[in-house]
Amino acid sequence: MEREHFDIFISGGGLAGLIATCAFAAKGFSVLCVDPTPPVTNNADPLADRRSTAFLQPARTTLEAAGIWPRLDAHAEALQIMRLADAGGVENEIRYVADFDASDVSDLPFGWNFPNWLLRRELMAQIETLTNASFRAGVGTKRVLTRNAQALVTLSDGTAIGADLIIAADGRNSPIRDMAGIGAQTWRYGQKGMVFTVSHPIPHENVSTEIHRTGGPFTLVPLPDHEGTPQSAIVWMETGSEAARLMALSDVEFATEASARSCNVLGPLTLTSKRAAWPIISQKADRLTAERTALIAEAAHVMPPIGAQGLNMSLADIQTLLDLSLDHPLGSESMLKAYEMARKADVSIRLQGVDLLNRASLGSGPNLRALRLKGLQFLHGSVTARKFAMRAGLGV
Numbered sequence: 001m002e003r004e005h006f007d008i009f010i011s012g013g014g015l016a017g018l019i020a021t022c023a024f025a026a027k028g029f030s031v032l033c034v035d036p037t038p039p040v041t042n043n044a045d046p047l048a049d050r051r052s053t054a055f056l057q058p059a060r061t062t063l064e065a066a067g068i069w070p071r072l073d074a075h076a077e078a079l080q081i082m083r084l085a086d087a088g089g090v091e092n093e094i095r096y097v098a099d100f101d102a103s104d105v106s107d108l109p110f111g112w113n114f115p116n117w118l119l120r121r122e123l124m125a126q127i128e129t130l131t132n133a134s135f136r137a138g139v140g141t142k143r144v145l146t147r148n149a150q151a152l153v154t155l156s157d158g159t160a161i162g163a164d165l166i167i168a169a170d171g172r173n174s175p176i177r178d179m180a181g182i183g184a185q186t187w188r189y190g191q192k193g194m195v196f197t198v199s200h201p202i203p204h205e206n207v208s209t210e211i212h213r214t215g216g217p218f219t220l221v222p223l224p225d226h227e228g229t230p231q232s233a234i235v236w237m238e239t240g241s242e243a244a245r246l247m248a249l250s251d252v253e254f255a256t257e258a259s260a261r262s263c264n265v266l267g268p269l270t271l272t273s274k275r276a277a278w279p280i281i282s283q284k285a286d287r288l289t290a291e292r293t294a295l296i297a298e299a300a301h302v303m304p305p306i307g308a309q310g311l312n313m314s315l316a317d318i319q320t321l322l323d324l325s326l327d328h329p330l331g332s333e334s335m336l337k338a339y340e341m342a343r344k345a346d347v348s349i350r351l352q353g354v355d356l357l358n359r360a361s362l363g364s365g366p367n368l369r370a371l372r373l374k375g376l377q378f379l380h381g382s383v384t385a386r387k388f389a390m391r392a393g394l395g396v
Protein backbone atom coordinates (compact mmCIF):
# COMPACT_ATOMS: atom_id res chain seq x y z
CA MET A 1 0.00 0.00 0.00
CA GLU A 2 1.23 3.49 -0.85
CA ARG A 3 2.28 5.43 2.21
CA GLU A 4 1.79 9.23 2.54
CA HIS A 5 4.72 11.00 4.24
CA PHE A 6 4.58 14.08 6.49
CA ASP A 7 7.24 15.77 8.59
CA ILE A 8 4.88 15.68 11.56
CA PHE A 9 1.85 13.54 12.38
CA ILE A 10 -0.36 14.93 15.14
CA SER A 11 -2.75 12.53 16.84
CA GLY A 12 -5.66 14.52 18.30
CA GLY A 13 -7.37 17.73 17.17
CA GLY A 14 -8.25 19.20 20.58
CA LEU A 15 -7.06 22.74 21.19
CA ALA A 16 -3.47 21.59 21.72
CA GLY A 17 -3.36 19.50 18.53
CA LEU A 18 -4.92 22.27 16.40
CA ILE A 19 -2.52 24.91 17.78
CA ALA A 20 0.46 22.58 17.20
CA THR A 21 -0.72 22.05 13.60
CA CYS A 22 -0.72 25.80 12.90
CA ALA A 23 2.53 26.40 14.79
CA PHE A 24 4.58 23.72 12.97
CA ALA A 25 3.06 24.60 9.59
CA ALA A 26 4.08 28.24 10.16
CA LYS A 27 7.68 27.00 10.50
CA GLY A 28 7.42 25.31 7.10
CA PHE A 29 6.89 21.67 8.19
CA SER A 30 4.33 19.47 6.47
CA VAL A 31 1.75 18.42 9.05
CA LEU A 32 -1.19 16.01 9.23
CA CYS A 33 -3.53 16.15 12.23
CA VAL A 34 -6.32 13.61 12.72
CA ASP A 35 -9.20 13.26 15.16
CA PRO A 36 -12.14 10.82 15.16
CA THR A 37 -14.38 13.62 16.51
CA PRO A 38 -14.87 16.76 14.37
CA PRO A 39 -14.28 19.97 16.40
CA VAL A 40 -17.49 21.78 17.42
CA THR A 41 -17.09 25.38 16.24
CA ASN A 42 -20.56 26.79 16.94
CA ASN A 43 -21.72 28.05 20.33
CA ALA A 44 -25.33 27.01 19.62
CA ASP A 45 -24.35 23.33 19.24
CA PRO A 46 -25.36 21.37 22.37
CA LEU A 47 -21.92 19.66 22.24
CA ALA A 48 -19.97 22.97 22.24
CA ASP A 49 -17.11 23.15 24.76
CA ARG A 50 -18.41 25.50 27.51
CA ARG A 51 -14.94 26.12 28.96
CA SER A 52 -12.85 29.20 28.29
CA THR A 53 -9.09 29.48 28.06
CA ALA A 54 -7.02 32.25 29.54
CA PHE A 55 -3.87 32.43 27.43
CA LEU A 56 -1.05 33.87 29.54
CA GLN A 57 1.65 36.19 28.12
CA PRO A 58 4.12 33.52 26.87
CA ALA A 59 1.28 31.73 25.05
CA ARG A 60 0.58 34.87 23.03
CA THR A 61 4.13 34.86 21.63
CA THR A 62 3.61 31.27 20.41
CA LEU A 63 0.17 32.12 18.95
CA GLU A 64 1.56 35.18 17.15
CA ALA A 65 4.39 33.18 15.54
CA ALA A 66 1.83 30.54 14.52
CA GLY A 67 -0.22 33.21 12.70
CA ILE A 68 -3.23 32.59 14.96
CA TRP A 69 -3.21 35.72 17.11
CA PRO A 70 -4.51 38.13 14.41
CA ARG A 71 -7.67 35.98 14.24
CA LEU A 72 -8.11 36.08 18.03
CA ASP A 73 -7.21 39.67 18.83
CA ALA A 74 -10.70 41.11 18.27
CA HIS A 75 -12.25 38.50 20.63
CA ALA A 76 -9.71 38.84 23.46
CA GLU A 77 -10.75 39.94 26.94
CA ALA A 78 -7.71 41.09 28.93
CA LEU A 79 -6.97 39.81 32.45
CA GLN A 80 -5.34 42.69 34.29
CA ILE A 81 -5.91 41.70 37.92
CA MET A 82 -6.01 38.23 39.48
CA ARG A 83 -8.09 38.51 42.65
CA LEU A 84 -7.82 35.66 45.16
CA ALA A 85 -10.51 35.70 47.83
CA ASP A 86 -10.85 33.41 50.83
CA ALA A 87 -14.38 32.55 51.92
CA GLY A 88 -13.51 30.19 54.74
CA GLY A 89 -15.60 27.04 55.26
CA VAL A 90 -19.17 26.75 54.02
CA GLU A 91 -20.21 30.39 54.43
CA ASN A 92 -20.56 32.54 51.31
CA GLU A 93 -18.76 35.41 52.93
CA ILE A 94 -15.40 36.75 51.82
CA ARG A 95 -12.99 37.20 54.74
CA TYR A 96 -9.81 38.18 52.86
CA VAL A 97 -9.07 39.56 49.38
CA ALA A 98 -5.66 39.65 47.69
CA ASP A 99 -5.23 41.50 44.38
CA PHE A 100 -2.34 40.61 42.08
CA ASP A 101 -1.99 43.39 39.46
CA ALA A 102 -0.11 42.56 36.23
CA SER A 103 1.26 46.14 36.16
CA ASP A 104 3.51 45.20 39.13
CA VAL A 105 5.52 42.88 36.90
CA SER A 106 4.73 43.82 33.29
CA ASP A 107 3.40 46.41 30.83
CA LEU A 108 0.98 43.79 29.50
CA PRO A 109 -2.03 42.11 31.14
CA PHE A 110 -1.50 38.62 32.66
CA GLY A 111 -3.34 37.13 29.72
CA TRP A 112 -6.41 37.11 27.48
CA ASN A 113 -9.52 34.97 27.81
CA PHE A 114 -11.50 33.26 25.01
CA PRO A 115 -14.40 30.77 24.83
CA ASN A 116 -13.04 27.36 23.74
CA TRP A 117 -15.66 26.91 20.97
CA LEU A 118 -14.49 30.20 19.42
CA LEU A 119 -10.84 29.11 19.60
CA ARG A 120 -11.76 25.92 17.70
CA ARG A 121 -13.61 27.98 15.05
CA GLU A 122 -10.64 30.30 14.48
CA LEU A 123 -8.06 27.48 14.53
CA MET A 124 -10.02 25.51 11.93
CA ALA A 125 -10.31 28.67 9.77
CA GLN A 126 -6.54 29.16 10.01
CA ILE A 127 -5.80 25.51 9.09
CA GLU A 128 -7.99 25.87 5.98
CA THR A 129 -5.65 28.61 4.71
CA LEU A 130 -2.52 26.44 5.08
CA THR A 131 -1.11 24.59 2.08
CA ASN A 132 1.36 22.47 4.09
CA ALA A 133 -1.02 21.30 6.84
CA SER A 134 -4.28 19.41 6.85
CA PHE A 135 -6.80 18.18 9.38
CA ARG A 136 -8.78 14.98 8.88
CA ALA A 137 -11.87 14.53 11.04
CA GLY A 138 -13.57 11.16 11.46
CA VAL A 139 -10.36 9.12 11.49
CA GLY A 140 -8.17 8.21 14.44
CA THR A 141 -4.77 6.73 15.08
CA LYS A 142 -5.08 2.95 15.19
CA ARG A 143 -1.55 1.52 15.12
CA VAL A 144 1.94 2.91 15.44
CA LEU A 145 5.22 1.26 14.58
CA THR A 146 8.38 3.27 15.11
CA ARG A 147 11.76 2.76 13.46
CA ASN A 148 15.00 4.60 13.96
CA ALA A 149 14.45 6.28 10.59
CA GLN A 150 10.73 7.17 10.85
CA ALA A 151 7.37 6.38 12.44
CA LEU A 152 4.73 4.36 10.61
CA VAL A 153 1.11 5.09 11.51
CA THR A 154 -2.05 3.28 10.47
CA LEU A 155 -5.28 5.27 10.68
CA SER A 156 -8.70 3.82 11.53
CA ASP A 157 -9.70 3.99 7.82
CA GLY A 158 -6.64 1.90 6.86
CA THR A 159 -4.57 4.82 5.51
CA ALA A 160 -0.82 4.33 6.04
CA ILE A 161 1.22 7.37 7.08
CA GLY A 162 4.96 7.88 7.52
CA ALA A 163 6.30 10.74 9.70
CA ASP A 164 9.58 11.97 11.16
CA LEU A 165 7.86 13.00 14.39
CA ILE A 166 4.60 11.92 16.02
CA ILE A 167 3.04 14.43 18.39
CA ALA A 168 0.59 12.78 20.77
CA ALA A 169 -2.08 15.41 21.53
CA ASP A 170 -4.81 12.80 21.96
CA GLY A 171 -5.90 13.70 25.47
CA ARG A 172 -5.83 12.30 28.98
CA ASN A 173 -6.52 8.71 27.78
CA SER A 174 -3.94 9.07 25.00
CA PRO A 175 -3.95 5.98 22.73
CA ILE A 176 -0.44 6.90 21.51
CA ARG A 177 0.83 6.95 25.12
CA ASP A 178 -0.62 3.46 25.62
CA MET A 179 0.80 2.16 22.31
CA ALA A 180 4.22 3.50 23.32
CA GLY A 181 3.95 1.62 26.62
CA ILE A 182 4.20 4.79 28.71
CA GLY A 183 2.33 4.62 32.01
CA ALA A 184 0.73 7.52 33.86
CA GLN A 185 0.08 8.36 37.52
CA THR A 186 -3.38 9.72 38.30
CA TRP A 187 -4.65 11.55 41.42
CA ARG A 188 -8.39 11.84 41.90
CA TYR A 189 -10.10 14.42 44.10
CA GLY A 190 -13.73 13.24 43.93
CA GLN A 191 -14.40 16.69 42.50
CA LYS A 192 -16.22 18.08 39.44
CA GLY A 193 -15.63 21.38 37.66
CA MET A 194 -18.90 22.95 36.47
CA VAL A 195 -18.42 25.33 33.53
CA PHE A 196 -20.83 27.88 32.07
CA THR A 197 -21.02 31.57 31.16
CA VAL A 198 -23.04 34.27 32.95
CA SER A 199 -24.00 37.90 32.54
CA HIS A 200 -24.00 40.23 35.56
CA PRO A 201 -24.93 43.85 36.34
CA ILE A 202 -21.53 44.85 37.81
CA PRO A 203 -18.72 45.15 35.19
CA HIS A 204 -15.79 42.75 35.74
CA GLU A 205 -13.27 45.51 34.91
CA ASN A 206 -10.83 42.88 33.63
CA VAL A 207 -10.48 41.32 37.07
CA SER A 208 -10.41 37.52 37.27
CA THR A 209 -11.75 36.48 40.70
CA GLU A 210 -11.00 33.10 42.32
CA ILE A 211 -13.03 32.57 45.52
CA HIS A 212 -11.71 29.73 47.67
CA ARG A 213 -14.07 27.85 49.94
CA THR A 214 -14.48 24.25 51.11
CA GLY A 215 -15.34 22.10 48.07
CA GLY A 216 -12.99 23.98 45.76
CA PRO A 217 -12.57 27.38 44.11
CA PHE A 218 -15.26 29.34 42.24
CA THR A 219 -13.61 31.35 39.46
CA LEU A 220 -15.07 34.20 37.39
CA VAL A 221 -13.00 34.98 34.29
CA PRO A 222 -13.78 38.08 32.16
CA LEU A 223 -15.35 37.63 28.71
CA PRO A 224 -16.50 40.26 26.19
CA ASP A 225 -20.02 41.68 26.82
CA HIS A 226 -23.06 39.55 25.97
CA GLU A 227 -25.78 41.61 24.23
CA GLY A 228 -24.50 44.77 25.91
CA THR A 229 -24.24 43.24 29.41
CA PRO A 230 -20.98 42.34 31.19
CA GLN A 231 -20.17 38.64 30.89
CA SER A 232 -17.83 36.13 32.58
CA ALA A 233 -16.87 32.48 32.21
CA ILE A 234 -17.27 30.42 35.39
CA VAL A 235 -15.43 27.36 36.66
CA TRP A 236 -17.12 26.14 39.85
CA MET A 237 -15.44 23.20 41.57
CA GLU A 238 -17.38 21.10 44.07
CA THR A 239 -17.36 17.59 45.50
CA GLY A 240 -18.95 15.07 43.12
CA SER A 241 -22.19 14.71 45.14
CA GLU A 242 -22.70 18.47 45.51
CA ALA A 243 -22.00 19.00 41.80
CA ALA A 244 -24.59 16.31 40.94
CA ARG A 245 -27.18 18.09 43.13
CA LEU A 246 -26.43 21.46 41.53
CA MET A 247 -26.42 20.14 37.95
CA ALA A 248 -29.91 18.66 38.54
CA LEU A 249 -31.36 22.11 39.41
CA SER A 250 -33.26 24.24 36.89
CA ASP A 251 -31.30 27.09 35.25
CA VAL A 252 -32.96 29.68 37.49
CA GLU A 253 -32.32 27.70 40.72
CA PHE A 254 -28.75 27.01 39.60
CA ALA A 255 -28.12 30.71 38.87
CA THR A 256 -29.42 31.63 42.34
CA GLU A 257 -26.99 29.15 43.96
CA ALA A 258 -24.14 30.35 41.72
CA SER A 259 -24.82 33.99 42.68
CA ALA A 260 -24.69 33.09 46.38
CA ARG A 261 -21.49 31.02 45.89
CA SER A 262 -19.90 33.98 44.05
CA CYS A 263 -20.58 36.03 47.20
CA ASN A 264 -22.41 38.36 44.78
CA VAL A 265 -19.13 40.04 43.83
CA LEU A 266 -20.59 40.92 40.39
CA GLY A 267 -24.25 41.04 41.48
CA PRO A 268 -26.88 38.41 40.59
CA LEU A 269 -25.69 36.03 37.84
CA THR A 270 -27.81 35.07 34.78
CA LEU A 271 -26.82 32.01 32.72
CA THR A 272 -25.85 32.80 29.11
CA SER A 273 -24.88 29.23 28.16
CA LYS A 274 -25.68 25.62 28.94
CA ARG A 275 -23.73 24.00 31.79
CA ALA A 276 -21.23 21.13 31.66
CA ALA A 277 -19.39 19.25 34.43
CA TRP A 278 -15.82 17.95 34.02
CA PRO A 279 -14.15 15.40 36.31
CA ILE A 280 -11.16 17.01 38.06
CA ILE A 281 -7.95 14.97 38.19
CA SER A 282 -4.21 15.41 38.15
CA GLN A 283 -2.22 13.10 35.90
CA LYS A 284 1.40 12.82 34.82
CA ALA A 285 2.82 10.58 32.13
CA ASP A 286 5.83 8.57 33.33
CA ARG A 287 7.82 9.82 30.34
CA LEU A 288 7.21 12.54 27.75
CA THR A 289 8.83 10.73 24.85
CA ALA A 290 9.26 7.42 23.05
CA GLU A 291 11.04 6.62 19.78
CA ARG A 292 10.03 9.33 17.23
CA THR A 293 7.22 10.39 19.60
CA ALA A 294 6.57 13.41 21.86
CA LEU A 295 3.66 13.63 24.28
CA ILE A 296 2.13 17.09 24.74
CA ALA A 297 -0.82 18.67 26.58
CA GLU A 298 -3.26 16.37 28.40
CA ALA A 299 -1.57 13.28 26.94
CA ALA A 300 1.40 14.36 29.11
CA HIS A 301 -0.15 16.28 32.02
CA VAL A 302 -3.61 17.04 33.43
CA MET A 303 -4.34 19.30 36.40
CA PRO A 304 -7.25 21.06 38.10
CA PRO A 305 -8.23 24.35 36.43
CA ILE A 306 -6.52 26.71 38.89
CA GLY A 307 -4.32 29.61 37.78
CA ALA A 308 -5.01 28.88 34.06
CA GLN A 309 -2.07 26.49 33.89
CA GLY A 310 -3.41 23.57 31.76
CA LEU A 311 -3.38 24.72 28.14
CA ASN A 312 -0.66 27.27 28.85
CA MET A 313 1.66 24.41 29.80
CA SER A 314 0.64 22.71 26.56
CA LEU A 315 1.75 25.79 24.63
CA ALA A 316 5.07 25.64 26.47
CA ASP A 317 5.36 21.99 25.28
CA ILE A 318 4.71 23.11 21.70
CA GLN A 319 7.13 26.07 21.91
CA THR A 320 9.87 23.81 23.30
CA LEU A 321 9.46 21.35 20.42
CA LEU A 322 9.47 24.23 17.91
CA ASP A 323 12.70 25.63 19.39
CA LEU A 324 14.36 22.19 19.41
CA SER A 325 13.36 21.55 15.79
CA LEU A 326 15.75 24.37 14.79
CA ASP A 327 18.83 22.66 16.28
CA HIS A 328 18.08 18.93 15.92
CA PRO A 329 16.98 16.60 13.13
CA LEU A 330 13.18 16.39 13.47
CA GLY A 331 12.08 13.48 15.67
CA SER A 332 15.68 12.41 16.36
CA GLU A 333 16.77 10.82 19.65
CA SER A 334 18.73 13.99 20.53
CA MET A 335 15.68 16.21 19.97
CA LEU A 336 13.40 14.03 22.08
CA LYS A 337 15.96 13.67 24.86
CA ALA A 338 16.29 17.47 24.98
CA TYR A 339 12.47 17.83 25.06
CA GLU A 340 12.19 15.43 28.01
CA MET A 341 14.95 17.35 29.86
CA ALA A 342 13.45 20.76 29.09
CA ARG A 343 9.86 20.01 30.15
CA LYS A 344 10.13 17.38 32.91
CA ALA A 345 10.88 19.67 35.87
CA ASP A 346 8.41 22.41 34.87
CA VAL A 347 5.61 19.86 34.43
CA SER A 348 6.31 18.26 37.84
CA ILE A 349 6.59 21.57 39.72
CA ARG A 350 3.39 23.03 38.24
CA LEU A 351 1.46 19.79 38.80
CA GLN A 352 2.54 19.70 42.45
CA GLY A 353 1.79 23.40 42.96
CA VAL A 354 -1.72 23.20 41.50
CA ASP A 355 -2.40 19.92 43.37
CA LEU A 356 -1.44 21.63 46.65
CA LEU A 357 -3.63 24.67 45.94
CA ASN A 358 -6.58 22.45 45.07
CA ARG A 359 -6.20 20.29 48.19
CA ALA A 360 -5.91 23.43 50.35
CA SER A 361 -9.13 24.76 48.82
CA LEU A 362 -10.98 21.42 48.93
CA GLY A 363 -10.20 20.71 52.59
CA SER A 364 -12.83 21.44 55.23
CA GLY A 365 -10.85 21.17 58.52
CA PRO A 366 -10.45 24.43 60.53
CA ASN A 367 -6.64 24.01 60.69
CA LEU A 368 -6.34 23.66 56.93
CA ARG A 369 -8.64 26.65 56.42
CA ALA A 370 -6.51 28.76 58.78
CA LEU A 371 -3.35 27.63 56.97
CA ARG A 372 -4.89 28.49 53.60
CA LEU A 373 -5.70 32.00 54.81
CA LYS A 374 -2.22 32.49 56.33
CA GLY A 375 -0.58 31.28 53.09
CA LEU A 376 -2.59 33.77 51.04
CA GLN A 377 -1.86 36.61 53.47
CA PHE A 378 1.87 35.87 53.32
CA LEU A 379 1.92 35.63 49.50
CA HIS A 380 0.09 38.92 49.16
CA GLY A 381 1.71 40.81 52.05
CA SER A 382 5.34 40.36 50.98
CA VAL A 383 6.22 42.32 47.81
CA THR A 384 8.99 39.82 46.93
CA ALA A 385 6.71 36.80 47.39
CA ARG A 386 3.88 38.50 45.49
CA LYS A 387 6.04 39.34 42.47
CA PHE A 388 7.65 35.91 42.53
CA ALA A 389 4.21 34.23 42.57
CA MET A 390 2.99 36.37 39.67
CA ARG A 391 6.07 35.64 37.53
CA ALA A 392 5.94 31.93 38.39
CA GLY A 393 2.22 31.75 37.55
CA LEU A 394 2.86 33.44 34.21
CA GLY A 395 5.72 31.05 33.42
CA VAL A 396 8.19 33.87 32.68
Ligand SMILES: Cc1cc2nc3c(=O)[nH]c(=O)nc-3n(C[C@H](O)[C@H](O)[C@H](O)COP(=O)(O)OP(=O)(O)OC[C@H]3O[C@@H](n4cnc5c(N)ncnc54)[C@H](O)[C@@H]3O)c2cc1C
Nearest residue numbers: 012014015016054140141170171193297298305310311312
Ligand atom coordinates in the same frame (compact mmCIF):
# COMPACT_ATOMS: atom_id res chain seq x y z
C1 LIG B 1 -13.09 22.85 33.70
C2 LIG B 1 -11.79 23.13 32.99
C3 LIG B 1 -11.37 24.47 32.78
C4 LIG B 1 -10.13 24.74 32.18
N1 LIG B 1 -9.70 26.04 32.03
C5 LIG B 1 -8.45 26.30 31.53
C6 LIG B 1 -7.91 27.65 31.39
O1 LIG B 1 -8.55 28.64 31.72
N2 LIG B 1 -6.66 27.81 30.89
C7 LIG B 1 -5.90 26.75 30.50
O2 LIG B 1 -4.75 26.95 30.08
N3 LIG B 1 -6.37 25.48 30.58
C8 LIG B 1 -7.62 25.23 31.08
N4 LIG B 1 -8.10 23.94 31.18
C9 LIG B 1 -7.33 22.87 30.59
C10 LIG B 1 -7.57 22.83 29.09
O3 LIG B 1 -8.94 22.95 28.79
C11 LIG B 1 -7.03 21.55 28.55
O4 LIG B 1 -5.65 21.52 28.83
C12 LIG B 1 -7.23 21.44 27.07
O5 LIG B 1 -8.53 21.68 26.62
C13 LIG B 1 -6.88 20.01 26.73
O6 LIG B 1 -6.57 19.98 25.44
P1 LIG B 1 -5.95 18.69 24.74
O7 LIG B 1 -5.90 19.13 23.32
O8 LIG B 1 -4.73 18.23 25.41
O9 LIG B 1 -6.99 17.47 24.99
P2 LIG B 1 -8.43 17.18 24.41
O10 LIG B 1 -9.23 18.43 24.27
O11 LIG B 1 -9.00 16.11 25.25
O12 LIG B 1 -8.17 16.67 22.94
C14 LIG B 1 -7.73 15.36 22.67
C15 LIG B 1 -8.30 14.96 21.33
O13 LIG B 1 -7.75 13.68 20.98
C16 LIG B 1 -8.73 12.99 20.25
N5 LIG B 1 -8.44 11.56 20.17
C17 LIG B 1 -8.77 10.56 21.03
N6 LIG B 1 -8.40 9.37 20.55
C18 LIG B 1 -7.78 9.61 19.36
C19 LIG B 1 -7.18 8.76 18.38
N7 LIG B 1 -7.15 7.42 18.49
N8 LIG B 1 -6.64 9.35 17.27
C20 LIG B 1 -6.67 10.69 17.11
N9 LIG B 1 -7.25 11.52 18.00
C21 LIG B 1 -7.80 10.99 19.12
C22 LIG B 1 -10.03 13.32 20.99
O14 LIG B 1 -11.17 13.12 20.16
C23 LIG B 1 -9.81 14.78 21.35
O15 LIG B 1 -10.40 15.66 20.41
C24 LIG B 1 -9.32 23.65 31.78
C25 LIG B 1 -9.75 22.32 31.96
C26 LIG B 1 -10.96 22.06 32.59
C27 LIG B 1 -11.39 20.62 32.82
